Amino acid sequence: MENKEKVSKFATVLSQLRKERGISQKQAAADLKISQALLSHYEKGIRECGLDFVIRCSEYYGVTADYLLGISDSRTGIDAIGSCDCKDGEKSKLAFLADATRMLLSLMPSTRDEKVTKYVYDYYTLCVYRGAVTMARAGILPKEMFKFDFNLGRELASAAIAVEDAKFVFIEDKSRTGSDLGEKTSLHSLIESAEELILTNFVV
16 A cells, blocks of 8 residues: 555656646656557556666756655755744745745756856856845855955855856757646746836836
8 A cells, every 4th residue: 555655656747747847747747758559658657667767867857866755844854944943924924935935946957058057056146146145245154154245245246147148148048849738837926026016017
């Protein structure tokens, strides 16, 4: 009975990850080097797969094997956001932000272009750094964490982000050929919230 539950959990997670990526079963099967019929059986829990396929899926979807098998709720093996003395609404917002960020970054293994992967890594690093500087200026983070003066660090981070944006223009634009996320996810909601924020506060 326990084994059946594990298979069922694996099937559910496997199907969920593919839908989050917004790709067809046919495309996923081709990328994973199996037939569409076999992938369909795996996603429905009709057949069990071997360890090599679990590892392949783990690398393809950018999650741990434990997450795929339903052993862990952590996709990356890194603990989720720790408990804090926040109100429930604030905790929910942090969890929502973390989930949307994980989902966006989980799309990266689908590209074989190392320049794109490096761009995303550098861009996120700079954005998080700039956010950390802002929090340090507000007294939330200790100044000892930073080598630069807060004002200088923020200006340099902003300039570096602008440079990354300019560099990305030279990478082939795949925005019109990339996959669409089929079902509404936290990433959709995050994008909607950001656009609403822009329209409400910055567009005259």
